[in-house]
Amino acid sequence: MTTFVDRVELHAAAGNGGHGCASVHxxxxxxxxxxxxxNGGxxxxxxxxxxxxxxxLLDYHHSPHRKAxxxxxxAGDNRSGKDGQDLVLPVPDGTxxxxxxxxxxxxxxxxxxTFVAGQGGRGGLGNAALxxxxxxxxxxxxxxxxxxxxDVVLELKTVADVALVGYPSAGKSSLISVLSAAKPKIADYPFTTLVPNLGVVTxxxxxxxxxxxxxxxPGASQGRGLGLEFLRHVERCSVLVHVxxxxxxxSDRDPVSDLDVIEAELREYGAGLENRPxxxxxxxxxxxxxxxxxDLVRPDLEERGYRVFEVSAVAHKGLKELSFALAELVGEARAAKPKEEATRIVIRPKAVDDSGFTVTREDADGEPLYRVRGEKPERWVRQTDFNNDEAVGxxxxxxxxxxxxxxxxxAGARNGDGVAIGPEENAVVFDWEPTMMAGAEMLGRRGEDHRLEAPRPAAQRRRDREAERDEAQREYDDFKPF
Structure with a gap:
């Protein structure tokens, strides 16, 4: 049964905002x-x-779909809806x-x-707020x-100071078990270790x-064997130890050739590993x-500039010298790291000519189509109840x-041309009717908007406006003070 997972695909779905309420006291x-x-929550x-x-990351391997x-x-009486509860997902250090x-x-x-993998939707405004x-x-x-x-991918890169690298069955698990209190599974056959083990050394x-x-x-950096799956765990380590x-x-292996093979794989993988102590x-x-x-290979390795330690994990030989040498290198690496800066707030103001949306022309089946993209227009469309004429107005x-x-x-749009607001796969498309005036003067009864009625001829609209003006004048004459 799988007990260690260091790479998963997570499907995060934030909660939807609650609808606003239209109510009259x-x-x-x-x-x-x-x-x-x-208002909605x-x-x-x-x-x-x-x-x-x-x-x-085992939990997300078994349950990759998470929703807030x-x-x-x-509700009426100015009662706002309850906010949805945030879904907090714990992840390992180094994710x-x-x-x-x-x-x-x-x-x-x-x-x-923390990192917000999915932003919750805004609640809709009620008619009291509108x-x-x-x-x-x-x-x-x-x-x-x-x-x-x-959909995001989570990769775990182990946060450790020292990485033990080497061929299978080189004795890495035995070495970490005697240097620290870690208790990895140990046996004398290849690929005993299937997951990275961590130990704390004092x-x-x-x-x-x-x-x-x-x-x-050989070939681990190209995906052969288990190496590629775990080379990412070496990236954060300050010191590399060739075991x-x-x-x-x-018969075809010896310590020097093993070292050359592992060094070649580290160089091929990159990520700055070739420069680590x-x-x-x-x-x-x-x-x-x-x-x-x-004794035979040590002079050759020292001639290459390596510090060499002879140890026996079984007999506990040479371990003290090795642990203090590693502590010295770790201390130097920590001192060389720049001090963490305080959290900075970066303000990126919008350009003065940024309108917040774009209009582009696309041809669909030979007919002109104008697509509007922008955070505000697309959000406003999602907030609109198209069954309510006044909401559309x-x-x-x-x-x-x-x-x-x-x-x-x-952009050249004409009366009756198609206009799409939003991306191609999820857009609201309508025939454009230019609005010459807007506002409350266009409203009729609650829930209605005159702009959505069938267009009237210009002469008829002029006669209607004159009739409305005459009616308003008569009402004023009837009630004006003497």
């Missing part, structure tokens, strides 16, 4: 007391947070968040570090915005962590002929104030 002797519809976020007690709760709809294309979205290092001097009793409310849905006043990386073989087997039973450990000197082979007002109609005219 009523009480005895006061049947129309004004709008009192409450905000949808819950999906948040990744580093938890030191979590060491694997939705916000509740508003990297990537999108489906492999771009890094976040590098989560340090207890409590009331204004011109629109005193709105007969509609805004819908809640759907929560963000995003050498004098220095405390550092050691990672036992599963065995590498070489001086008692190998394979290195130590060479000649292991298993307690085995017959192991000490003789160590309110959307037209907002788009007009934003300058969408003006840009459509500049």
């Amino acid at each position: 009523r009480e005895k002797f006061k049947p129309l007391g004004g709008p009192d519809g409450g 905000r949808g819950g976020d999906v948040i990744l947070v580093v938890d030191q007690d979590v060491t694997t 709760t939705n916000g509740q709809p508003g 990297v968040v990537l999108d489906k294309q492999g771009n890094v979205l976040a590098d989560l290092v340090g207890q409590g570090t 009331a204004s001097a011109r629109r005193k009793a709105p007969g509609f409310a805004l819908l809640g915005v759907p929560g963000e849905e995003r 050498a004098g006043s220095t405390v550092y962590t050691v990672a036992d990386v599963p065995g590498l073989i 070489l087997d001086t008692a190998t039973l394979e 290195r130590i060479v450990v000649l292991n298993k000197i307690d085995v017959p002929d192991g000490q003789d082979l160590a 309110y959307l037209a007002d907002r788009l007009s104030r934003l300058g969408v109609e003006e840009e459509l005219m500049k």
Whole structure:
């Protein structure tokens, strides 16, 4: 059964915002007391947070689909809906968040570090919040915005100071078990270690962590064997330790050739591993002929500039010297790291000519189609109840104030041309009717908007306006003071 997982694909779905409420206050002797519809609640976020007690991504391997709760709809009497509860997902220290294309979205290092994988949707405004001097009793409310849905890839890169690398059965697991309190599974056959093991070592006043990386073989950087799956765990380590087997039973291997193969794989993998400090450990000197082979290859390794230590994990030989040498290198690496800066707030103001949306022309089946893209127009469309004429009229007002109609005219749009707001796979498409005026003066009964009626001839519209003006004049004459 799988017990360690260091790479998963997570499907995060934030909660939807609750719908606003369209309600009118009523009480005895006061049947129309004004709008009192409450706002919808905000949808819950999906948040990744580093938890030191979590060491694997196993939970998300078994349950990759995670969803936060939705916000509740508003109600009458100005009662706002309850916000959705955030879904907090604990992840191990060293988790990297990537999108489906492999771009890094976040590098989560340090207890409590967070990343919002899915943003909850906004709650819709109730008609009480939409009331204004011109629109005193709105007969509609805004819908809640759907929560963000995003597929992300989580990769775990072990956070350790020292990485033990080498061929399978070179003795890495045995070495980490005697240097620290780690208890990895140990046997004398290849690929015993299938997951990285971590151990904490104390050498004098220095405390550092050691990672036992599963065995590498030629071609690991291209995906052969288990190496590629775990080379990422070496990336964060400050010191590399080559564990070489001086008692190998394979006739075509020796410590020097093993070192050359592993170095070639590290260079091929990249990620700056070729510049890390290195130590060479000649292991298993307690085995017959192991000490003789160590004496034979040590001068060659030292000539290459390596610090060489002869140890026996079984007989506990040479371990103290090795642990203090590693502590010295770890201390130097920590001192060389720049001090962490305080959290900075970066303000990126928008360009003065940024309208917040774009209008592009596309031809669909030989007919002109104008596509509007932008955060505000697309959100406003999602918030609109298209079964309510007044709500659609309110959307037209907002788009007009934003300058969408003006840009459509500049782009060459004509009466009856198709206009799509949103991406191709999820757009709202309508035939454009230029609005010459907007606002409350266009409204009829609650829930209606005259702009959505069938267009009237220009002469008829002129006669209607003259009749309305004459009617208003007659009412004024009837009630004017003497």
